[in-house]
Amino acid sequence: MLILKKVLVANRGEIAVRIIRACHNLGLKAVAVYSVADKNSLHVQLADEAICIGPAEPNKSYLNIREIIAAAEITQSDAIHPGYGFLSENEEFAKKCEDEKITFIGPQSRVIALMGEKARARETMLKAGVPVVPGGDTEFTDLISGSAFAKKIGFPVMLKASAGGGGKGMRVIQSAENFSKEFGLAQSEAQHAFNDNHMYLEKYLPHPRHIEVQIIADHQGNVTAVGERDCTIQQHHQKVIEEAPAIALPEKTRQRMFAVSVKAAKEIGYVGAGTMEFLLDDPEHFYFMEMNTRIQVEHPVSELTSGLDLVELQLLIARGEPLPFNQEYITTNNFALECRINALTAGKISALHLPSGYGIRVDTGLYQGYIIPPNYDSMVAKIITFGPSRKKAITLMKTALDEAVISGVNTNLDFLVQLLNEPDYIENKTDINWLDKLTATI
Known part of the structure; x- marks a missing residue:
């Protein structure tokens, strides 16, 4: 059994507060990380230690793997709790924790990778006997492939970012005439949110x-x-x-x-x-x-x-x-x-x-x-x-x-x-x- 004494919370806001309280309830020390914009945040005040990891921009602070790992090492944290959002489902981050012998409070990096890529996740669920929405068996990055898949599935379709979540890079496309425009918008949004432009399609269910x-x-x-x-x-x-x-x-x-x-x-x-x-x-x-x-x-x-x-x-x-x-x-x-x-x-x-x-x-x-x-x-x-x-x-x-x-x-x-x-x-x-x-x- 691992001995955990100190947990770094790689997040902010209400979920960081929630995790810090849970750590204290178990007698664990909690370390907060924060951006310059969050220096007066409640999670910073409640933690036993706090360390600044960068400017306000998320990609320079809460999404900065190098800075967060460095903060864990500086504070001698045994584990990192990622909360939700930010790096919580980032395979690279979980793998880096594994490599640095820091306990990642979540599944193994290989599982995050498996379930984070929507097409692979669907294939895994099918093998496990879980019913899946028709379509979505292949990822694509180009308009021509996407259009062909959409016609095969049949409109309306749901276009999604393969690495996505939270509705980012998601569009309902009602007809072939709208596909090009919606594909461009969704893929751009996916690239910006997840730094990944792989997309996939599912049959759209109108009233689920x-x-x-x-x-x-x-x-x-x-x-x-x-x-x-x-x-x-x-x-x-x-x-x-x-x-x-x-x-x-x-x-x-x-x-x-x-x-x-x-x-x-x-x-x-x-x-x-x-x-x-x-x-x-x-x-x-x-x-x-x-x-x-x-x-x-x-x-x-x-x-x-x-x-x-x-x-x-x-x-x-x-x-x-x-x-x-x-x-x-x-x-x-x-x-x-x-x-x-x-x-x-x-x-x-x-x-x-x-x-x-x-x-x-x-x-x-x-x-x-x-x-x-x-x-x-x-x-x-x-x-x-x-x-x-x-x-x-x-x-x-x-x-x-x-x-x-x-x-x-x-x-x-x-x-x-x-x-x-x-x-x-x-x-x-x-x-x-x-x-x-x-x-x-x-």
Whole structure:
């Protein structure tokens, strides 16, 4: 068993705060890294040590592998937790950690590589018996090849960046006439976001729900499906609201989804927390979309419904401890709902009040007087509510959002309240295109 005493957190914002607290709960020292723009951030103040890794630009700081590895060596950190985003699914970063004998809190670099390349991931899932969306068997970088694949699959198609995630480099293309323009835009976006211009295609499903299964796996080969989440409410492929459990999922389909997720994770030798993402075409049919080889933004809803601390489990697994439970132990209790709070402008937080009380959790790096920089993702907080039913969780969330005050910058608080009052949302009559259609009419 490895001895971990000090963990470097290679991230920022609310997830860095979340990881630092988990380290402290286990008696571990936590090291923060920060850019010049983040020198006064909460994660820097909460860490036992902090080291600057560069300018505000992500590619010169939070994406700078050399600087982060150097920071770990200077502070004599035993491990690096990458959080989500940035380098969390970067094969080169994980491999560098392995080479430098620094524990990477996540799967092995070969697994990240395997699941990060969408075409290879699809092939792996097919071999494991996991249903996949038609298409996507071959990557391409040129327009001619892409057009040929699209015609073979049949329009409409979904164009995706092979190295992508978070909706970057993703386009729905309805006809051959639109392919050239959309291909150019998507590939340019993929190159900018991931420094990789490989693309692939899938058949576009017009009205699916987005369901994902949270798994956790140890070094002893034990894999457990912790539960599933419904992440259907999305705007421009970016998740807005997440729920657990997915009430649109029949129990028989849920158990099949768990079974294929666990089987696939075992076959690739997965270790740590990960997420299998699926498109639910109807109550009985689902298709593999991708695997996220990291902790997810929406992990709190799974924590609240399972009673497990997923970040703490990541740390325990990283030092070689086996899972303290099996699949039979997992039960889903009640209902959890998460809203992502985004700052629509940069600036100084002049007044701040975040909700609290029974059934309410807030994950954030905000404090009064904090200056939100313009250089990073707009999400600044997550409000999560928990109750005996979906109706109760929604009611709690409306109250929590109404109570929240974030002055000095513009946020999406009012927009979220509007969504929660939409009849289709309340009645769960939505699909992944619902929000884009709704916002196009208001």
